[in-house]
Amino acid sequence: MSYKTISANRKTVDKQWLLVDAEGETLGRLASKVAKLLRGKHKPSFTPHVDCGDNVVIINAEKITLTGNKWDTKTYSRYTGYPGGQRTSSVKELLAKNPERIVEKAVKGMLPKNRLGADLFRNLKVYAGTEHGQEAQKPKAFNLKDFK
DSSP: OOOOOOOOOTTTOOOOEEEEEOTTOBHHHHHHHHHHHHHTTTSTTOOTTSOOSOEEEEEOGGGOBOOTTHHHHOEEEEEOSSTTOEEEEEHHHHHHHOHHHHHHHHHHTTSOSSHHHHHHHTTEEEOSSSOOSOGGGOOEEEOGGGOO
């Protein structure tokens, strides 16, 4: 008896659109579950070097929660490229200015740091409110509470 391992490729992958509501979710737990969905690790046909994950739409990004004292102490750093160009902003500042960016940064940090990770990140759409621009794709509501 011979068994053959079947590897997925771009043509054989079954991609779906999933809608995730971030209201009341803890940021890190939400990000790790979404990263797993984007990577495709929940599917039996998971192949490490192929984009076999689903497209994920996250709504209500401004209603996430952080545990502990992170609302006051967590900062995001970036560098402009010029001398003395290091800029930092707190979570509260980023939430007021661009709440989608908080979720995007958390999910991106949990994806592979290579070309595949960049491709997977393009499958993520984050929106601050309940309205999103992916109605045409008919995303299925996905409950993260049931997902491990």
